[in-house]
Amino acid sequence: MPLNPKVYQFLVSIFASVGSILYGYDLGVIAGAIASPDFKSRFNPTTSESGAVVSVFTGGAFLGAAVAGPLGDILGRRLTILIGAVIFLFGGGLQTGAQTLDYFYAGRVIAGLGVGFLVMIIPLYQAEIAHPSIRGGVTALQQFMLGIGALVASWTTYGCNRNFPDDSSRQWRVSLGIQIVPAGVLALLIMLFPESPRWLIDHGKTDEGLRTLAKLHAHGNEQDTWVQAEFDQIRDQISFEHENEAKSYVELFTNRSSFRRLLLATAIQASVQMTGVSAIQYYSPVIFSQIGISTDNTLKYQGISSVLALIAQATCIALIDKTGRRWAMIGGNLANCLFFTIATIMLAVFPPGSTSNASASWAFIVVTWLYNISFSATNGPLSWIVPAEIFDTRTRSKGVSIGVMVSFAFNTMIGQVTPIAMARIGWKFYILFVVCNFTNAVYFWATQPETKKRPLEEMNYLFTNAPWFVPTMSMKDYEIHDLEHRAEEVERKGSITRHAEL
Secondary structure, three states: OOOOHHHHHHHHHHHHOHHHHHHHHHHHHHHHHHHOHHHHHHHOOOHHHHHHHHHHHHHHHHHHHHHHHHHHHHHOHHHHHHHHHHHHHHHHHHHHHOOOHHHHHHHHHHHHHHHHHHHHHHHHHHHHHOOOOOHHHHHOHHHHHHHHHHHHHHHHHHHHHHHOOOOOOHHHHHHHHOOHHHHHHHHHHHHHOOOOHHHHHHOOOHHHHHHHHHHHHOOOOOOOHHHHHHHHHHHHHHHHHHHHOOOOHHHHHHOHHHHHHHHHHHHHHHHHHOOOHHHHHHHHHHHHHHOOOOHHHHHHHHHHHHHHHHHHHHHHHHHHHHHOOHHHHHHHHHHHHHHHHHHHHHHHHOOOOOOOOHHHHHHHHHHHHHHHHHHHHOHHHHHHHHHHHHOOHHHHHHHHHHHHHHHHHHHHHHHHHHHHHHHHHHHHHHHHHHHHHHHHHHHHHHHOOOOOOOOHHHHHHHHHHOOOOHHHOOHHHHOOOHHHHHHHHHHHHHHHHHHHHO
16 A cells, blocks of 8 residues: 555655754764763863864864755755765764874764754755645654654663773774764665755756656656646746846845845744753753762653653644644743743752752752753754745755854854853853743744745745734735645646546
8 A cells, every 4th residue: 555645755754864863863972972981091181172072063063054055956955965974974983983082073073064964954855845734743853853863872872881891992982883873874775765856846857856746745646736736836936036036145145035034044043042952951960960869860860851852842743733833933932931030040049069959959850851841842843844944945955054054153152151151150141041032932923924834935925925023914815825726726627628528
């Protein structure tokens, strides 16, 4: 029995998301690797050198996202994913076999470069192959698979540290080497999966684009009503783009509609980092240790947090195409603000290390779990969903690339600033994230239109004609889609033809 087309699209997207597993795994495994006794004795890194191990990775990812933007347009989505996976394989191999700290740094930079390619191009590819009714859930797989990678990394590190002796490099080489396996699988098989039909049509391969659309949506039936309607819509929109706009990166800044979308995409990526997700993850382990929880138990509580995050991300996948993007973004930031406010009050009244803070610190752990659930169900996945779907075909790769670059830039900044700020001003640093979560909610309430279930080719109309202050717009003016009209017209013509034949 043939697979339902939407199930097929979902399975293809799951496979592509292996690249997201690599990102989550690498971020999750590195802290345990550089903290292992053998790594410390072999390389003897200073505090700044250990910090650089993380920052050079995100720096490489920033560059990777920048390069992947134009390459995605020139070479196609699949080939760009292949290149990213191969680069990551090389970087992962260098880390695993490193004999000096310089070689390890090189491996981190190269692996980061590959991750930058992958996390930029994968949600874009997913958005372009998915039916509008499941596009949100499909692109939310990016965050879900990132969580899978982080969860596997935490338990892999735990197992390596417990089962290999302290004088064995296997403590860190095995955990780092494991990430090469999924990268190899992705590189070997990605070219067997369909190319984006929008990229094919955009590059003059219209017949192949139609065949791919039919394979994705109608078991290969090129005469299917939906396939014909979507094919016509994509072809008309791309013809318009070729004649009128999106010739280069400059167009993203000079065209009013394109700039509006670029502003939204970069604001979302920056705002996600300013929710405090990185800061709370960095500081929570310190809280755990200061209330007397052992290293093994700390890993257990972090593991619980990772499981809760996966449940929240799965909930997002199931519901985001029903609830929509706009209010999920607003509500998520407001919930984050609430949990950060509670955490800030706890740290102010019961500072870590004091003799009377045990109960409050346990409550802090629960609040961090609640925050993680809120973030993982809303803002985390939406940071990949919305940028991948709001641009037109000619600007999508470029716009998503800039958005991901902003994400890595802010991630690096928060990672560098947090330890310094927490040492100097303590709990007061958390006030920044209380304020940012609230202002995030206000900003997206004012500027983010709803995009759920809207075909990608209709985003141009929405962002060109909808008011910049979104609360004044009536969604009824945008509920009837051109694709529906086209499908009805194709069906009507088919009925007339069948009637004439009779």
